[in-house]
Amino acid sequence: MVLRVENLTKRYSETTALSEVSFEIPDGTFAVVLGESGAGKSTLLRILNGLTEPTSGGVYIDDEEITNSRSDVGMVFQQHNLVEELSAYSNALTGTLNRTGFFRSLLSRQPAEEKELALEALETVGLLDEAGQTVRSMSGGQQQRVGIARALVQQPELLLADEPVASLDPSSAETVMAYLRETAKTRDLTTLASLHQVNIAREFGEQFIGLKQGRVVFTGSREELTTDVLEEIYGHIETEELREEPDPEAVIDTAPEETPGIGAKP
Numbered sequence: 652m653v654l655r656v657e658n659l660t661k662r663y664s665e666t667t668a669l670s671e672v673s674f675e676i677p678d679g680t681f682a683v684v685l686g687e688s689g690a691g692k693s694t695l696l697r698i699l700n701g702l703t704e705p706t707s708g709g710v711y712i713d714d715e716e717i718t719n720s721r722s723d724v725g726m727v728f729q730q731h732n733l734v735e736e737l738s739a740y741s742n743a744l745t746g747t748l749n750r751t752g753f754f755r756s757l758l759s760r761q762p763a764e765e766k767e768l769a770l771e772a773l774e775t776v777g778l779l780d781e782a783g784q785t786v787r788s789m790s791g792g793q794q795q796r797v798g799i800a801r802a803l804v805q806q807p808e809l810l811l812a813d814e815p816v817a818s819l820d821p822s823s824a825e826t827v828m829a830y831l832r833e834t835a836k837t838r839d840l841t842t843l844a845s846l847h848q849v850n851i852a853r854e855f856g857e858q859f860i861g862l863k864q865g866r867v868v869f870t871g872s873r874e875e876l877t878t879d880v881l882e883e884i885y886g887h888i889e890t891e892e893l894r895e896e897p898d899p900e901a902v903i904d905t906a907p908e909e910t911p912g913i914g915a916k917p
């Protein structure tokens with residue numbers, strides 16, 4: 652699906668979190684929104700997910716304006732909001748709650764089709780063998796992959812991820828991002844992730860939206876995301892270390908080691 656954002660503005664009394672934000676993400680594209688803390692990334696994603704009302708402007712999915720939370724928009728959170736005492740499988744199943752209701756989803760009374768969806772989603776994120784493990788016993792990276800599986804069970808057409816790897820160590824962050832991108836590509840999901848780690852963003856993103864103080868200061872491809880552009884988005888100090896980073900093209904082949912599940916059915 653094509654995501655189009657038009658002149659989105661969000662004011663919180665004194666603060667203008669977003670100001671006349673417009674961009675379009677083509678069907679099946681893995682896009683990343685960049686910006687320093689307070690730039691408006693979370694506000695943007697929350698509006699796209701229907702969790703926050705914009706002050707003005709509109710969000711369109713395939714030219715249809717969206718006004719409320721939609722079940723075909725999946726969301727992966729930084730704090731994944733999983734039920735730690737439950738298994739990965741049960742948590743993935745709660746992704747069906749938009750369709751079957753929360754208690755029914757916990758009481759295992761879903762149709763076989765939904766159980767199948769949960770297993771397929773866990774397979775996609777490489778956790779089929781761990782389906783019965785409690786989330787509490789899993790690593791942070793595995794927990795976030797359960798969070799992705801839960802979003803996939805919703806069978807979204809648009810996937811949003813708000814700082815999905817912010818609390819992970821660099822190696823787990825790479826693995827989770829590789830699963831996220833591979834999942835999006837395999838399922839032809841239009842995806843928008845907010846990331847504050849510029850190197851990870853450059854490695855995995857196809858299209859970029861740079862926010863600064865609630866305004867779009869850049870939209871473009873990886874090739875167009877130059878050091879000068881990053882300096883405009885972040886300021887001089889934070890981009891200094893990027894000059895020593897390897898060519899992002901050189902690290903694009905970052906498929907996770909254990910990816911038998913990648914290639915799940917749409």
Ligand SMILES: Nc1ncnc2c1ncn2[C@@H]1O[C@H](COP(=O)(O)OP(=O)(O)OP(=O)(O)O)[C@@H](O)[C@H]1O
Pocket residue numbers: 663666667668686687688689690691692693694695847
């Ligand atoms: N519920 C709210 N009430 C008042 N102000 C808010 C609210 N939510 C966000 N803001 C303000 O809006 C601005 C944008 O915040 P937002 O959380 O969207 O930024 P962000 O880019 O996601 O930052 P971070 O990376 O730190 O999460 C900030 O100035 C923030 O203080």
